[in-house]
Every structure is written in C-alpha cells, then in structure tokens.
Amino acid sequence: MEFRQLRYFLAVAEELHFGRAATRLDMAQPPLSRQIAGLEEALGVQLFDRSRSQIRLTQAGQVLQDHARQIMDRLDTARRETRLVGAGGAGRLRIAFVGSASHGPLPMLIKAYRATYPEVELALSALNNAELHRALITREIDIAVARPELKDEEFRRELLFREKLILALPEDSPLAAAETVRFADLSDQTFVLYPRRPRPSYADVVLGICEREGFKPAGLELTQDFQSAISLVSVGVGLSVVPESVSRTTRPGVIYRPYSGHNPGTGLTVHARLDNRAPQVLNFMETTRKFARAATAAAPVPAAG
Structure with a gap:
C-alpha cells in the first residue's frame, strides 16, 4: 500500500463516484479504477460496493478511510513542519x-x-x-x-x-555628589573588575584606562562576572567601570556617573x-x-x- 494509492482511495471515498474522483485527481478514470482494484487486491478486501447507480464504502472501506485521513493529515503536517524548520521558521x-x-x-x-x-x-x-x-x-x-x-x-x-563606559559607584561614595568624575582622580579607589580569568580580558581594558590616566588602582578586586562585580559595588567594596547601558537598570546600593578622561567605549x-x-x-x-x-x-x- 502506497501513499499514492491512499490519495486515490480517499478521492473515490469522498466523491463516491469514479468519474468525479478522476477529474479531481486530474487523471483518466480507467487508471484510477485499476489503482483501486490493485489496492483491494493487495489488502485482500473489498473497499467499495459497486452498482450501476452508485458506489458505497464497505465496512472495511470505512475503516481504511478513517486511517487514511489520519495518515494523510500527519503527512501534510510533517511536510509543513519540515519545510518550516528547513526555512528557519x-x-x-x-x-x-x-x-x-x-x-x-x-x-x-x-x-x-x-x-x-x-x-x-x-x-x-x-x-x-x-x-x-x-x-x-x-x-x-x-x-x-x-x-x-x-x-x-x-x-x-x-x-x-x-557605547561609552561609565562608573558604577556605591551610593554612599563621596564621588556620588559630582555630576561627572575625573577618571584621573580615582587613583585612591578600589576597582572591582571582571572577569577574574582568563586574562587578558575586559578587566585589562579598564586597567589600560588607568594606565592611560597615569595611575594604578590603590586596590583591585577581581570577580568572575558582571553580576558579581555589581553586587560587590552595592555593598561598598569599591567602584567599577561598566557599559553605559547598565545604568538603565537600577540596582539598590549602586549609582552611575559619567567620567571625563580616556573612554575607549x-x-x-x-x-x-x-x-x-x-x-x-x-x-x-x-x-x-x-x-x-x-x-x-x-x-x-x-x-x-
């Protein structure tokens, strides 16, 4: 039993007329009749009661019709989903x-x-x-x-x-009173940077800014990721240099300030x-x-x- 035979069978089962089914399938009636006869022979059952005036599904034909519809529906679903995945949809x-x-x-x-x-x-x-x-x-x-x-x-x-880089400061930092902080004035601060490893990393970009501004941080605290660094800033461990977009999300204990000085972004x-x-x-x-x-x-x- 082939999918093609099931499609032919369903057309005849739904039309209950070989001529109309053949027109629907865009084929001649004799080949369609031969296909249905071949399907009945392969299954060893009669699928249609045939008479001069009309044809009807036998009980075996009704069972096959139910299963054939499910099979063809699943085939259509498989075809649609395969094409959708294949196209990236x-x-x-x-x-x-x-x-x-x-x-x-x-x-x-x-x-x-x-x-x-x-x-x-x-x-x-x-x-x-x-x-x-x-x-x-x-x-x-x-x-x-x-x-x-x-x-x-x-x-x-x-x-x-x-985007530009900005400072993340503890909210009780004396630097918080300034609208803009001079980066060169941060030499006495502890910098909280990330990641701890591997190096070189974003931490080294910030240390490069410090060197460009003529100092090394008084203290250095390395964490493994951004969230850990901001958490340490929030409890007053030190300040961090972060992307400007971070300031769009408030974090208790942390304020953000722009700085003047070398800003590689x-x-x-x-x-x-x-x-x-x-x-x-x-x-x-x-x-x-x-x-x-x-x-x-x-x-x-x-x-x-």
Whole structure:
C-alpha cells in the first residue's frame, strides 16, 4: 500500500463516484479504477460496493478511510513542519550572552527576532567571553553575544552596538555628589573588575584606562562576572567601570556617573560559526544586521560645536 494509492482511495471515498474522483485527481478514470482494484487486491478486501447507480464504502472501506485521513493529515503536517524548520521558521536556536548585554539592546533584538520567527524555540543563557568562545567552538550554542568581540577566524560576526563606559559607584561614595568624575582622580579607589580569568580580558581594558590616566588602582578586586562585580559595588567594596547601558537598570546600593578622561567605549558583537549554515542562525544574523542598521539610523546626530 502506497501513499499514492491512499490519495486515490480517499478521492473515490469522498466523491463516491469514479468519474468525479478522476477529474479531481486530474487523471483518466480507467487508471484510477485499476489503482483501486490493485489496492483491494493487495489488502485482500473489498473497499467499495459497486452498482450501476452508485458506489458505497464497505465496512472495511470505512475503516481504511478513517486511517487514511489520519495518515494523510500527519503527512501534510510533517511536510509543513519540515519545510518550516528547513526555512528557519521553526526549530531551536541556542543563544548565550555576556551578563551586561541584558541591559542593552539585546532584549530588543531578541524581541525583533521573535516577532519575525515566533515558532523558533530560543534557549538563552549567560556566559562570560571565555565560556562563549568554548561553547561556540564545541557547538553547545549557536549564537554568542560577546563584549566587545570574540577573536576567531572561524566565526562570522555582526556588530550590534557601541557605547561609552561609565562608573558604577556605591551610593554612599563621596564621588556620588559630582555630576561627572575625573577618571584621573580615582587613583585612591578600589576597582572591582571582571572577569577574574582568563586574562587578558575586559578587566585589562579598564586597567589600560588607568594606565592611560597615569595611575594604578590603590586596590583591585577581581570577580568572575558582571553580576558579581555589581553586587560587590552595592555593598561598598569599591567602584567599577561598566557599559553605559547598565545604568538603565537600577540596582539598590549602586549609582552611575559619567567620567571625563580616556573612554575607549565598548561594544556588543553577535557571533556564529562560519560552518553553521542553519537557517535559524542565518536568519538571526540577518535580523542583527537590520536591527543594528536601524539603530544607527535612529541615533541622534551630534550638534555642531
């Protein structure tokens, strides 16, 4: 019994007329009659009671009709879902990101992707840069959102966003009274930086700013991730240098201030393996390109000085 025979059988069972069924199937009636006779012979049953005036389903034919409808419905569902996944409109996408990315444009990017591909299941997790690199190499994730980027020739990348750095201060810090803090005046402060390892890392970017401003921090506290660093700032251990977007989310015990001095800024970059051609991945990278382009176009133009 073949799918083609089931389709022919269902047409006859629904029309109860070989001529109309043949027209519906866009075929001649004699071949259709032969197909039904062959199906009955293969099953060893009579599917239709035939007379000159009409045909009717036998009890065996009614049973086959019920099963055939289910089979054809499941086949249609399988065809639709397979095509949808194959085009990237469904399936699963594993995205990992640095913790500070959740305060910037990443949530809006994910929202934009969901709006276009609502049937794709997203698995989200937070990792530091070293973990992102390893997970992408070992194919544990499909997309890595790093700050500022992962350096690997095997990755494709799209810059999502660039922003300035600002200070995260304990709310009772004497520096909180100033609207803008001179970075060069921070030589007596303890800096809470991340990650602890591997190095070099974002922590070394901040230490490079200190060196550029002519000092080494009086104290240095290294943590493994952004959330741990902000937690230590909130209890007064020291200050941290963080992306400006972090200030959009309030944290008890922490205030944010801009600073004057060397500010190299930081960025968020979306990565995927070059050899990962899954449509879900390619669609996400394309969404990132469009999102970043739109964000750049919408950014205010600085006033002429």
